[in-house]
Amino acid sequence: MSNLRQRTQGSTAQPPSTRDKGHEPRLKHGILMQILRFLLLATWFNGCCVIIVATQLVGAPLYFISKNYYYAYMAMTKQCFGILITTITQWGAPTLVRVSGDESVKGQLSLTSDGRLRTMFPDRLVFMANHLVYTDWAYLWWVTYTAGMHGHIYIILKESLKYIPLLGQGMLFYGFIFMARKWERDQPRLQHRLEKLKSRHSGPLSGKNSLDPMWLLIFPEGTNLSANTRKVSDRYGEKVGIPPNRHLLLPRSTGLFFCLQQLKGTIDYVYDCTIGYEGPPKGVYPDRYFTLRSTYAQGRPPKSVNMYWRRFALSDIPLENKEEFEQWLLARWREKDDLLEEFYDTGRFPTSLASSINVEGGSEDQKQEAANGYIETTIRLGHWTEIGQLFIVVTAVGMLLRLVLCS
Template sequence: MATDTLRKRNSQTSSVPDSSPAFGDGGTSQSDHPAGEIKYGAWSQVFRALLLLTWFDCGAVCINVTQFLGAPLYWWDKNYYYAYMALTKQSFAILGIAATRWFASTKVRVSWDSELRGQFHKTSAGRLETTFPERLVYVANHQVYTEWLYLWWIAYTSRMHGHIFIILKESLKYVPVLGPGMMFYGFIFMARKWASDKPRLQHRLEKLKTHHSGPMSGSAGLDPMWLLIFPEGTNLSANTKKNSMKWAEKQDMTHLRHLLLPRSTGLFFCLQQLQGTVDWVYDCTIAYDGTPKGGFAPDYFTIRSTYLQGRPPKCVNMHWRRFAVSSIPLSDAKEFEKWLLDRWREKDDLLERWYETGYFPGDAEAADSSRGISKGGYIETEMTLNNWMEIGQIFMVLAATALVINVILKFFGIFLSLK
């Protein structure tokens, strides 16, 4: 496939709406839902929605105000500014992880290729810890709306949740509170028009090749950075799959069974620009227990069913691989398209195996009960915080600011009373 035709496909598929609304129930009945019957009735769902919105909105507003309070640091000392914003990014990860743990608790099964042996283990408390590099690009297939939360949590398990950067569609920039917050985070917004996206993307990638000497600046060399990209561009649904299959037939290609055809232009440009500053591309293949073969996860695991009805996936399955950037063909766009499509075909085979057996291949030789690795070569855990006291980080700056203002007002009141 030529790059220009791939760009044309991008514009076609990006205009197709998803098959089911994020807040819908997917049209499934209680009996045929993979997570079983609805656990909470209508009024309980309303109550849970109010609790979830209160927690998430209050936390997001606190983080956003914290960001605006720290914005002047940019003109005073950029080292402290970027460290400060990294802390607010950590706070948002904590906010999302806590919300998922409370409202949509689910098991997570993590497996990996043998090349990643030693980078995963389970603590004595049952939590996942990973030792991924400080700088990497990571890609994943895209199935449900909340995928980014699980992938941000993986960054949390490597204590890199303050250094994640996500490529998003431009419309999210205008969401109240969240949009400005994501701009402070340095997230990259794309309009899906390459002529306007390319210079913007290049500008942001240049910033990701910098070094700051202040706090949160990493162990050595360039600043820590995890750049998350979904090459499929949108989540897997009936409509997007139909378009992807049509495109495959038009290009005389064999279509993928469980994935959309990946878009190569953005990822190719990112890796070209970051070449020499990033050693690895990490790849995650995600599957959700209960999704039937040939079915679509968004039809079952909507925000409503997952967070309000008490029907999250029984298990989120993640299989990790990595590829050396030096082994990826970055001098020729057509060769890179072929390389990426080959990797997606491998992911398709991984998913076929998962649909047939319920498991991704594990690294059985790494089995080690002392590290929490099962005989099958995988780790089962839950998405949760290491320490619930971390929640205080979300409100720490505002609480300190309120305390300082209170002290100033009291001193001012005493001063006036003495006059």
């Protein structure tokens, strides 16, 4: 991937208006079934969100008693949301995931005895991804679940999301970082959160070198790919003299550069995930196909979610000069664009993991795919009893109140 192809203005994808309407997917469920599915899934999701926020409020006073225990408690509630995201996808939008990668992630991906993905990435890292559709973050949160890190994910996201009822309050407790896209406002709040994420202390979550586990997720493009965001990205590229990508927006380097500078010495690697969705034909924006409504209410998730993983040592990333870092990041995005070009042409990302995936079990098809360098699995829980974690605290508080009131 080091020899990047030359691009010109004419190499970009055609706008959605030119797409072949024969590729439009058929509805899987009729309108009545869509309504029923929506009501059932929405009731489950919103009910669990109420339970999670109530659990957070129960533990909020810990902040004034012991911040170490407070952050450990909130990590537990974050695990609950990771479980919720996994269950609602498992039940409402069963999804095949195909994972591959380059030489840098050899030995870090395996297939469990029951055919699930296990990732063995470090407990502290920054990971970045391209942003094709709104639900990218849900699939990446599931990846943290496969590593047991679903209570330690931190996401950098746009400020408007913190005003969503219930979800916004929950994300504030999770320590997510909200950005207004105005650097004079964003820098102080980003620095404040990063100081907490790199502080050393002893507590119930302290790991290596007294640093808490942390997977910090950032989408350098800033927003998902669509017709409107593509126009904005292309105008920006034309202004600064950067040719557009074929399948991606141009990345913005300021936030990621600042994060890596601040976290230097507390992380060793940046992990990169290139995501591709099977279904839309080449040149069509995936957000036209995959929305919350189509995925969950209509039961039309992607035919497969494809992920190509690689990692970069922080010591090899130019962090002393912002212009050099911008060129480094742009080169990575050119490589990701080439990966997506191959994905749209062949239906798969390449892989360098052949014969390197540890296979504990799974079906014969899964074992064969693993021998070829791919892990094929579905998004699901390890065991249904994990759902009980969502209700433990609220149930315990309810029982205690009943004992007090009845005594």
